[in-house]
Each structure stands twice: as structure tokens, then as C-alpha cells.
Amino acid sequence: MMVHGTLQSGGEGPTKWVKTCCSICGHNQCGVLVGIEGGKVTRIIADKDDPMSEGSICPKGIASIQILYHPQRIKYPMARDGERGSGKWRRISWEEALSTIAKKLNDIKTESGPEAVVMARGTNRGSWIRVFNRFANAFGTPNWTESGGAQCFTPRSISQNLTFGGIALEWPDLSKSSCILVWGANPPATWALKSKKLMSARNAGAKLIVVDPVQSNIASKADIWLPVRPGTDVALALGMINIIINEGLYDQAYVNKYCIGFDELKKRASEYTPEKVSEITWVPKDKLIQAARMYAKNSPASITISATFDEIVDPIQLGRAVSILASITGNVDIAGGNIFPETAGQVFIDNNDFILIESLPAEMDRKRLGADEYPILSRYLKINFPMAHYPTILNAILTGKPYPIRAMFIMGGNPALSIANSEMAVKALKSVEFLVVADLFISKTAELADIILPASSWLEQDGLVDTAQATYGHLRIRQKVTSVGEAHSDIWIMIELAKKLGLPNFWNSEEDYLNYILSPLGITFEQFRSKGGIIKHNPDIGKRLREGFNTPSKKIELYSRRLKEWGYDPLPFYTEPFESPYSTPDIYREYPLVMTTGRRVSTFFHTGQRNIPALRDINPEPLLEINPKTASSLNISDGEMVKVETPRGSVILKAKLTQGIDPRVVGVPHGWADEANDNLLTDNSKCALGIGSTSLRGGLCRVRKLSN
Amino acid sequence: MKHAVVVELNKCVGCNACTAACKVKNRTPKDIFWRRIVEIERGEFPDVKKTYFPLMCMHCENPECLKVCPTGATYKTADGIVLIDYDNCLGCKYCIVACPYMERFFNSGDDWSDWVPEELKQPIPKGVVEKCDLCYDRVQNGENPLCVDTCPYDALHFGDVDDSSIKHMIKDKKAWTLKEDDNYKPSVYYIGEIE
Numbered sequence: 001m002m003v004h005g006t007l008q009s010g011g012e013g014p015t016k017w018v019k020t021c022c023s024i025c026g027h028n029q030c031g032v033l034v035g036i037e038g039g040k041v042t043r044i045i046a047d048k049d050d051p052m053s054e055g056s057i058c059p060k061g062i063a064s065i066q067i068l069y070h071p072q073r074i075k076y077p078m079a080r081d082g083e084r085g086s087g088k089w090r091r092i093s094w095e096e097a098l099s100t101i102a103k104k105l106n107d108i109k110t111e112s113g114p115e116a117v118v119m120a121r122g123t124n125r126g127s128w129i130r131v132f133n134r135f136a137n138a139f140g141t142p143n144w145t146e147s148g149g150a151q152c153f154t155p156r157s158i159s160q161n162l163t164f165g166g167i168a169l170e171w172p173d174l175s176k177s178s179c180i181l182v183w184g185a186n187p188p189a190t191w192a193l194k195s196k197k198l199m200s201a202r203n204a205g206a207k208l209i210v211v212d213p214v215q216s217n218i219a220s221k222a223d224i225w226l227p228v229r230p231g232t233d234v235a236l237a238l239g240m241i242n243i244i245i246n247e248g249l250y251d252q253a254y255v256n257k258y259c260i261g262f263d264e265l266k267k268r269a270s271e272y273t274p275e276k277v278s279e280i281t282w283v284p285k286d287k288l289i290q291a292a293r294m295y296a297k298n299s300p301a302s303i304t305i306s307a308t309f310d311e312i313v314d315p316i317q318l319g320r321a322v323s324i325l326a327s328i329t330g331n332v333d334i335a336g337g338n339i340f341p342e343t344a345g346q347v348f349i350d351n352n353d354f355i356l357i358e359s360l361p362a363e364m365d366r367k368r369l370g371a372d373e374y375p376i377l378s379r380y381l382k383i384n385f386p387m388a389h390y391p392t393i394l395n396a397i398l399t400g401k402p403y404p405i406r407a408m409f410i411m412g413g414n415p416a417l418s419i420a421n422s423e424m425a426v427k428a429l430k431s432v433e434f435l436v437v438a439d440l441f442i443s444k445t446a447e448l449a450d451i452i453l454p455a456s457s458w459l460e461q462d463g464l465v466d467t468a469q470a471t472y473g474h475l476r477i478r479q480k481v482t483s484v485g486e487a488h489s490d491i492w493i494m495i496e497l498a499k500k501l502g503l504p505n506f507w508n509s510e511e512d513y514l515n516y517i518l519s520p521l522g523i524t525f526e527q528f529r530s531k532g533g534i535i536k537h538n539p540d541i542g543k544r545l546r547e548g549f550n551t552p553s554k555k556i557e558l559y560s561r562r563l564k565e566w567g568y569d570p571l572p573f574y575t576e577p578f579e580s581p582y583s584t585p586d587i588y589r590e591y592p593l594v595m596t597t598g599r600r601v602s603t604f605f606h607t608g609q610r611n612i613p614a615l616r617d618i619n620p621e622p623l624l625e626i627n628p629k630t631a632s633s634l635n636i637s638d639g640e641m642v643k644v645e646t647p648r649g650s651v652i653l654k655a656k657l658t659q660g661i662d663p664r665v666v667g668v669p670h671g672w673a674d675e676a677n678d679n680l681l682t683d684n685s686k687c688a689l690g691i692g693s694t695s696l697r698g699g700l701c702r703v704r705k706l707s708n
Numbered sequence: 709m710k711h712a713v714v715v716e717l718n719k720c721v722g723c724n725a726c727t728a729a730c731k732v733k734n735r736t737p738k739d740i741f742w743r744r745i746v747e748i749e750r751g752e753f754p755d756v757k758k759t760y761f762p763l764m765c766m767h768c769e770n771p772e773c774l775k776v777c778p779t780g781a782t783y784k785t786a787d788g789i790v791l792i793d794y795d796n797c798l799g800c801k802y803c804i805v806a807c808p809y810m811e812r813f814f815n816s817g818d819d820w821s822d823w824v825p826e827e828l829k830q831p832i833p834k835g836v837v838e839k840c841d842l843c844y845d846r847v848q849n850g851e852n853p854l855c856v857d858t859c860p861y862d863a864l865h866f867g868d869v870d871d872s873s874i875k876h877m878i879k880d881k882k883a884w885t886l887k888e889d890d891n892y893k894p895s896v897y898y899i900g901e902i903e
Contacts, residue, residue: 013845043732044732045729046860055860056860058723058725058728059724059725059727062725062732063731063732066732066824069825070823071822071823072822188723192725195721196861199861203719215756217721217722220721220759220760221721227753284754602725611820613819613820614731617731617736617739618724618744659749659751659753660758663753
């Protein structure tokens with residue numbers, strides 16, 4: 001008799017368990033146990049004892065076994081063996097791959113200068129953000145960028161730094177919060193680690209307010225759901241600030257003691273009356289007022305945000321407005337509020353020292369593509385790594401202006417799908433003279449490469465989990481469990497390529513690198529491993545209240561003198577999206593629906609995992625979220641294929657009818673390839689003031705039944 | 709002794725970690741889910757409430773599937789778990805029709821053929837009916853079913869309905885079952901309302 005379950009694991013179940021950290025979504029890094037049986041990984045489960053993740057895990061982490069052993073994994077370096085994009089490849093050795101790349105890059109450097117080489121990264125497949133930047137600086141090119149870049153984290157980090165000199169909206173003290181405001185984020189789908197803490201607090205009685213155009217997983221659990229019109233979040237935040245000030249619900253003592261610019265703020269916010277804000281945001285006025293009161297009256301309260309803060313018409317203003325909302329209610333740097341997580345690895349070695357920022361010559365710094373137009377992204381605050389602007393890079397590749405770009409080195413990214421205006425991105429990738437891509441699978445970007453390098457998954461890497469979003473100050477270990485073909489970690493690839501290029505100030509091996517990270521602690525990676533691979537940490541809550549905030553005034557700057565000096569408005573203000581019913585009424589007549597792209601599900605991280613059986617089975621198709629009223633008026637039934645068109649392009653999706661979306665709005669999923677690629681709809685010709693973000697929330701579109 | 713699963717609906721956020729864990733462990737082929745989460749919406753925008761509702765084999769005390777099985781391939785263990793002996797299953801699908809919860813699936817052999825290495829393909833022969841076995845291998849070892857252990861939100865619980873914290877949970881939190889008025893007596897209980 002075949003008893004199914006026993007058969008599945010092929011015997012008695014895993015015989016050995018390795019403690020490590022998952023990295024399938026780049027930053028979150030849940031602690032997991034990897035079960036091994038007969039030399040094979042057969043199980044991945046949450047590590048309930050992990051001090052950071054406490055048992056959180058997501059479908060992507062669990063299904064990483066199917067990534068590890070996937071028949072389509074790139075197992076060895078390959079060189080193009082036919083036309084660009086022909087799909088014909090020739091296996092080459094690592095020696096040949098690295099020598100060829102090094103020779104080409106050094107030739108270009110000699111002939112055209114290092115700035116003709118673009119280094120573009122995507123997700124943090126392991127903790128190597130800083131290694132990548134160090135590589136770019138050591139090579140001498142100012143033109144490193146990332147698919148996220150101006151679209152993820154950088155804007156929200158800078159706006160918070162401008163306001164209170166650090167990042168506090170990323171990792172609130174959720175477990176002690178009485179009220180949690182989730183803004184433009186859906187942690188159950190995208191951030192398992194945070195989601196678990198959030199839901200624990202909610203189940204223990206914390207109030208929950210969620211701002212999202214779609215009733216997301218987390219919005220379904222909210223006390224108040226604010227279905228904001230995509231891209232109008234700044235008005236919503238200013239509306240809440242206004243209500244809170246007018247009703248005297250702000251923390252006057254806190255404001256007096258720790259903030260500057262309250263009077264100016266009060267004046268500015270007064271322009272955003274509930275009536276006006278409701279009209280702009282499409283959020284019913286009573287819900288807006290209820291939410292403002294609930295957030296202000298339930299102390300301590302915390303706010304948690306995500307990439308919406310980087311993907312609207314004016315991200316700096318949104319980050320500023322919401323930082324200010326947390327500040328005037330006295331919720332910053334207090335237990336149960338928005339606190340400043342310290343980052344283990346990055347506390348040890350200063351970021352700018354690590355990336356050798358000083359080694360890049362000033363004339364190169366000046367040449368950084370996009371820096372003149374988007375200096376907030378690339379120049380002013382050196383707290384985030386100053387980067388080049390992706391759309392400006394694409395433009396330089398296609399036009400040769402302001403100077404030619406001849407090579408691109410892409411790691412962990414898939415810009416053919418992941419950045420706005422895919423048509424332009426693909427054109428640029430096809431026309432750049434030399435393209436190298438490191439990945440696990442032949443992505444839409446890797447398809448176009450001259451050389452593909454086999455990168456490894458998190459199960460194949462030793463590493464240290466030390467990024468801000470993953471640690472809360474704890475330092476944890478990633479342990480290599482197995483290996484696949486000739487795949488290597490991205491860090492290994494950079495180290496070996498640096499050797500071939502003859503770059504100064506790099507490491508001899510991954511172990512050297514890991515030891516360098518740990519050097520301020522006076523221990524080696526192997527010692528850290530043998531001691532259990534965890535250093536716990538308790539954040540010092542209230543440090544800023546005692547010692548001052550890390551801003552020029554040492555206070556929370558509701559009014560930002562720095563923004564004023566740079567020529568921007570020192571106070572938050574609302575800007576209508578580039579394309580909207582109100583800003584472009586002519587387009588609106590042809591394209592009568594407001595669109596939010598970037599909808600996520602728990603089974604996929606960005607453009608990845610569509611070929612992973614367990615994950616694809618759960619979400620087999622790209623779904624357009626659309627209200628039944630709207631669908632009915634377009635003669636569309638649930639499950640029918642529809643065409644979504646914008647002035648730029650069209651995609652084909654399957655209609656998912658839901659009451660969880662405004663009839664005037666539709667939700668487009670992100671990360672699918674080919675005819676479902678949402679970035680065929682998006683625009684990169686207009687970018688956010690100063691920071692250069694493309695708008696992914698709040699364009700216009702029309703929808704029709706495909707068969708018509 | 710009777711095993712039961714208790715689902716706390718207000719804790720389920722529909723993340724599908726349980727579904728993925730089940731699919732990876734049991735290597736279920738394309739479109740076959742031994743457990744899944746459905747979304748139930750009530751109300752109209754903007755006053756709409758969504759409930760994530762996990763579904764699986766209910767491991768009934770009076771299983772309809774067992775009654776109609778012509779070969780005895782479907783059977784019930786002493787501790788209340790309904791299993792299938794795949795060697796004896798003819799694939800006649802009577803049980804699929806009979807199951808009041810639509811939690812039985814015919815394995816036609818379809819799989820993501822290019823995406824699954826041989827050693828990760830499901831060993832159950834094609835042409836049989838399959839379903840949740842409540843991780844009988846794990847339960848025999850004194851462990852919980854994998855979905856229960858996986859849930860990051862503690863929305864799922866497992867235990868002996870006659871003698872454990874489960875018993876109190878069912879009583880104190882007014883747990884209910886699907887199609888309660890019929891006499892199937894499912895072993896999967898739900899706590900909380902469909903809002």
C-alpha cells in the first residue's frame with residue numbers, strides 16, 4: 001500500500017537541518033531551517049526560534065527547492081553563439097568568461113573612459129548591495145544604477161532622512177503599537193517578516209488602518225481601509241495632518257520640544273480641507289476623518305510604508321508628509337512607534353567607506369548620468385549610495401548623448417521587464433555593444449546578453465544578513481547548503497572579475513570578504529558560524545529624543561531648510577499625477593480608467609518565479625483587478641481575457657472581478673513577461689522632480705474584452 | 709481519538725504559505741491542490757469585506773467518498789484520517805462526484821514537464837484520484853500536518869478533538885463546520901465569521 005506522504009519525502013524525512021536565512025525576496029531574509037535527506041534538500045521550513053523572523057515564511061521561500069533543482073537553471077557560463085537574442089549559446093569556462101569580460105571592459109575603459117560601462121543591479125540576491133557599488137567605484141564608473149533605484153527605497157529613505165535624520169517608517173516597533181497605519185504596502189504578499197509582527201499586533205488588539213487602492217490581503221484585515229485614488233497619497237497625508245492639527249489631536253509637547261517649522265506646516269496643511277482631499281483622493285470624507293482620528297487617538301501608533309512611496313509623481317513629498325504625520329503625533333523614536341532600526345553590518349563599517357566613495361574622481365562624479373537633472377537621487381545627500389538615473393542611461397545608450405554607453409553589466413536584475421517603458425529598455429539592451437548578465441535563469445534580459453554568468457540561489461551561498469530591512473540590528477548568518485553546476489554567488493563573481501580586471505581594494509575570496517565585514521567585531525566568519533551565527537541586538541529607542549536627531553537642527557524638520565536651499569519647496573505639497581482625469585482631461589476622454597501598476601502576489605518576487613511549479617500553480621495567470629460595475633459596463637465577465645491599453649502600449653490580462661476596488665480604478669499586476677508585461681503600459685519620459693522616479697501609480701488606461 | 713484541524717479565519721491573510729508547503733511536499737501536479745485558499749467577498753465597494761477561506765479534505769467521520777468507492781481504495785484510519793490506497797484506485801471518479809466539499813482530484817498526469825526534474829515529480833501514478841492525507845507520515849511521527857506547522861500567522865491548529873486544547877478551542881470559540889446540517893461530520897473546523 002502506498003501511503004502518500006511517506007513516499008513524498010522519500011523516506012523518514014530530513015535527517016539533517018541547517019539553519020540559514022532565506023533571501024528569495026532579496027531583503028526580508030526570514031530565518032529558515034533547510035532539511036537535507038540523502039544529500040538533497042527536501043524541506044524548507046520557518047525557524048521559529050529566529051530572533052528576527054519568529055516563524056515567518058512565504059511561498060517563495062518554501063518553493064526554493066524547486067528553484068534549486070530546476071531543469072532550466074543556468075549551470076555554467078555561456079557565450080552567445082548566434083545573433084543577439086537568437087537563443088543560441090555555447091558553454092564556456094569561468095576562466096574564458098571572466099577573461100573575455102575583463103578584456104572587453106578594460107578595452108572600453110581605455111578607449112571611451114570607465115563611464116562608458118554601466119553597472120546595473122536588480123535585487124539583493126544575498127547581501128551584496130555595497131559590494132556592487134564598491135566594484136563600480138573601484139572600476140571607476142559613476143554609472144551604476146539599479147532597477148529599484150529611484151523606484152524603491154532611495155526616495156523614501158531620503159525624504160525620511162531630510163525630516164528626522166534616519167529611517168523610521170521601515171521597521172516600526174509593531175509589537176507595542178496600539179494603532180498601525182499601513183500605507184501603500186501589502187506585507188502578507190511582499191514582506192513576510194514584517195507581516196507576521198503586524199498581524200500579531202493586530203490580533204492582540206492594535207487598530208489597523210490600510211491605505212491602498214485595492215483591498216489587499218492586509219487591507220482585508222483593516223478597521224479602516226482607505227481606497228485612495230492611485231498617486232494621490234500626498235493629499236491624503238496632508239488631509240490627515242490638517243484634521244489632526246485642527247482637532248488639536250497632535251502632540252503639542254512633543255512638537256514643541258522636538259520639531260521645527262510647525263507654524264509653517266500648519267499653514268500649508270490648512271489648504272487641504274477634508275472636502276478638498278476627498279475630492280482629490282476619492283476617499284470618502286467620513287473615512288478620512290475617522291482614520292485621522294483613529295491614528296492620532298491611539299497612542300503609540302506606528303506607520304509602515306513601502307514602494308508606493310517611491311513610485312508616484314512626487315515621492316519626496318509623500319515620504320516627507322507621512323514622516324511629518326508620524327512626528328506631529330509624537331510617534332517617532334518612542335516605544336510602540338516609528339523607531340530607528342540599527343543595522344548590524346552597516347553599523348560596523350560606514351557605507352561610504354565600504355563602497356570607497358572617495359576613490360571615484362570628482363570629474364567622474366560630475367559625469368554621472370542624470371545627476372544634473374535629479375540631484376536628490378545622485379548628489380545631495382550621501383546617505384544613500386549616489387546612483388545614475390536609469391531612464392537617462394537608456395537614453396544615453398540609444399542616442400550616444402551626452403556620451404556613448406558601450407557596455408552593461410547586469411546582476412540580479414531584469415530591466416527588460418522590471419523598469420518603466422519596456423519597449424525602450426529592450427531596445428537599449430539590444431543596442432548596447434556588450435551585455436553581461438548574471439542570473440539563475442535565462443530571463444528576458446539574459447536572452448539578449450553576450451555572456452551569461454550562472455548565479456547561485458540563497459541555498460548555495462555563505463553570507464551575512466546585514467541589511468537594514470532584514471536585521472533590526474540583529475546580525476545573522478546564511479549558510480551554504482549545496483551547490484548547482486558551476487553556479488556561484490554574485491559576490492564570488494564580482495571578486496573574481498575584480499581580480500581579472502586588476503581592480504584595487506577588492507578581496508581574494510568570499511571568505512576574505514565575510515571576514516572583512518566581521519572585522520570590527522574581531523571574529524572570522526567561521527568563528528561566527530561556530531558560535532551559532534546570530535548576534536542579537538536591542539535598538540536604543542529614544543536615543544534621538546535624548547541626544548538630538550541627525551539633522552542640521554538636531555530636531556525633526558517639518559520645514560526642511562535643506563530642501564529650500566536646494567531649490568525645492570520646504571513643505572509638502574500635492575501634485576496631480578502626470579496623467580490623470582484632472583491633469584490630462586484629453587487623454588482621460590480616450591482612456592477613462594485610473595490604473596495602478598505594480599500589484600503583487602505572495603508567490604512571485606518582481607519578475608521571477610513564473611517557472612516555479614508550486615508557485616505558478618497558485619497564481620497561474622496575470623489578473624486585472626476590476627470592479628464588477630465597470631466590468632459589466634464593458635461586457636466583461638470574471639475570468640475573461642481583456643486588453644488594457646494606455647497611450648504607450650497594451651497588455652493582455654485575465655479579468656478578476658472584485659468589489660475591493662473603486663469602479664474608476666483598475667489594478668494591473670507587475671512582473672509578467674511578454675504580452676502581460678505591465679511596463680509596456682508605463683511611461684519613463686516624465687520623472688519626479690529632483691529624484692527621477694517614474695510614475696507607476698496613477699496613469700490612465702482603457703480596458704476592453706479581448707474577443708471584441 | 710479523532711484528529712481535527714481548526715482554522716481561525718480572522719488570522720488567515722491568504723498568503724498561501726500553507727498551499728506552497730503542501731504542493732512542495734506532496735509534489736502535486738499542475739492544477740491539483742490538496743489544500744487551497746479561496747477569497748470570499750461580501751458587500752459593495754467601498755464597504756466590502758474579504759475573507760480568506762482555507763479549504764482541504766474535511767476528513768469526515770462519515771465520508772461519502774468512502775461509501776461509493778468500489779474497490780475499497782478509500783479507507784479511514786482508526787484515528788479518523790481518510791486515506792487513499794493508490795494501488796487500488798481505479799480512477800473511476802465516483803468519489804469526486806460524491807465528495808460534498810469538492811476536495812478530490814483526478815490525476816491526469818499533467819505536470820509542468822519542463823519545470824520539474826524527474827526526482828521532484830509526483831510518484832503517485834497517473835489515472836488515480838488524490839487528495840489531502842493530512843500528512844499521515846508526519847502525524848504518525850507525532851508531528852502536525854505541514855500546512856499547520858507552516859502557517860506563519862498561527863491560523864491553523866491540529867490535535868485530538870477529544871482530548872487537547874483543540875477541544876476547548878472548538879467549544880469556547882464556537883467553531884463550526886461546513887454543511888453542518890448534513891451528517892458528514894467533518895474534522896475541519898472554522899472559527900470566526902465570513903464577514
